[in-house]
Amino acid sequence: MAREFGRVRPIPGARKGFEIDVRPYGRIREIPMEGGRALRLNVEVLASEVLASIRSAIAEGLSEEAACAPYVRSRASVRAKLPTWLEHMRALDDAGERSPSYLRELERYAAPGGHFDFIAEHSVFELRFKHLEDWSVWLARDRELGPKTRRNVLGAFSAFLNWLHRRGEISDVPPFPEISVPRHLPKIISIDAQDLVLAEIPAARVGIFYAQAELLIRPGEARAYNVADYSWKTHELRTAHAMKGLTAGSPRRSTKEGDACVHHASERLAAWLEEHVKQAARIKGTRALFLNPYTEDRWSYWAMRDTWNAAAARAGVPGTKLYEGTKHSTASALRAKGVPLDVLQAAARHQDSRSTEIYALLGNSAVVDALRRRKET
Incomplete structure (x- = not known):
């Protein structure tokens, strides 16, 4: 017959008092009360009642750790569980x-x-x-965090609890308070103004900005392109990676969506690549497609931002x-020219059409066609 979980015994070396041995989860010598107070187990019958309550909770399907948690808080605290989760996240980062x-x-x-x-x-x-609601209020009032940062913090904590739930360590995840974040409307410029800015960038440096303006890719994606991502015959540019950091040496990982798509370089971008990527460099597939000519290295975000500004x-x-x-700015112009919202949403790989409505993203060869129509009008 299996031994019952836990046992009551006198506290070793003490003149009075009892403890409940529930190792590996610890030893219980007091019952937490309201207001931070605690009731010591000075009577054996009280300790036995607590142990009976723990055993009953286990019999009803609660894990041993969860049943002991109200009495052994330190082992089951958020602070105690976080290091294991962070190690898991570091392993994912390494991968x-x-x-x-x-x-x-x-x-x-x-x-x-x-x-x-x-x-x-x-x-x-x-x-x-x-x-969680009290925590959200504390973040706003005591930490003076805005809605977006509070949503990010609670979102990270939600990921932590969901991880514990998937591992079977907790039985459910509580609902989280909804935090309304005001939508940011991009400050766009006209296509004519965009062309004026591009004309002010030195010819040797402007290629990466053509790519962002004409293919509607993110700065991190533009920085991540390698020579092998571009077809010199078809002018197709495969977007499958992004730089995960702001420096030139940041890790090159998968895109935000984790998938890949193919863009078609405009005539202007294709001509720039033909002129500025030398023949000898084209056989080096892992070389950055867009080099910062000042450093002969991959662009950092800061260098790209300062050049644009x-x-x-x-x-x-x-x-x-x-x-x-x-x-x-280009996406807004395309939307104004009549590119359908569902086309923009599908190309941008957005699940929420509201994101597409705001940012008007487009990520395939329809960009080239729309740009061509724009030039002809």
Whole structure:
């Protein structure tokens, strides 16, 4: 017959008092009460009742750890569980399945004094909506975080709890408070103004900006292109990677959506590549397709941003951001020219049409056709 879980015994070396041995989850010597107080197990019958309650919870289907959690908080606390999750996330980062910047954010949230501090001492088994709602208010009031950052913090914590749930360590995940984030409308410029900015960028450097403006790709994707991604015969450009960081040496990983698509280079971009990517470099498939001529290395985000900002100032449209002045401005022009929303949504790989309506993304050869129509009008 299997031995029953746990046992009551006198506290070793103590003159009075009892403990419940529930190892490996710990030893219970007191019952937590409201207001942070605790009732010591000075009477054996009280300790036996607590153990009976734990055994009953286990018999009803609760895990041993969950049944003991109300009495052994430290082992089941958020703070105690976070290191294992973070190690799991580091392994995913090493495997290229998570962004290093996302991992850094998680580590910052979970560090002592981080945004997880409010919830860190709670047991993962006792979390309810009220705890998460109080935490959200604390982040807004005491940490003075805006809606978007609060949603990011709670979103990261939701990922942590869902991971525990998938592993079978908790039975359910509580609902999270909804945080309304005001939509950001990109500050776009006209296509004529965009052309003026592009004309202010030196010829040796402008290729990567042509790609962003004409193919509607993200800055990280443009920086990630290798020579092998481009077909010199068909002028097709395969988009399957993005730089996961802001420096030239950042990891090159999968795109935001985790899939790939094929763009068709415009005549202007194809001509630029033909002129500025030397024949000898074309056999080096892992070489960056767009090199910063000042460093002879892959572009960093900072160098690309500064180049754009300087050109925008010279063109008379200062304050126009790189992403908004290239991808968003062209996409808005395409939408105005009648490219259907469902085409934009499918090409952008968006599940939510509202994202497409705001950002008007497009990611396939329809861009070239629409741009050609725009030039002809």
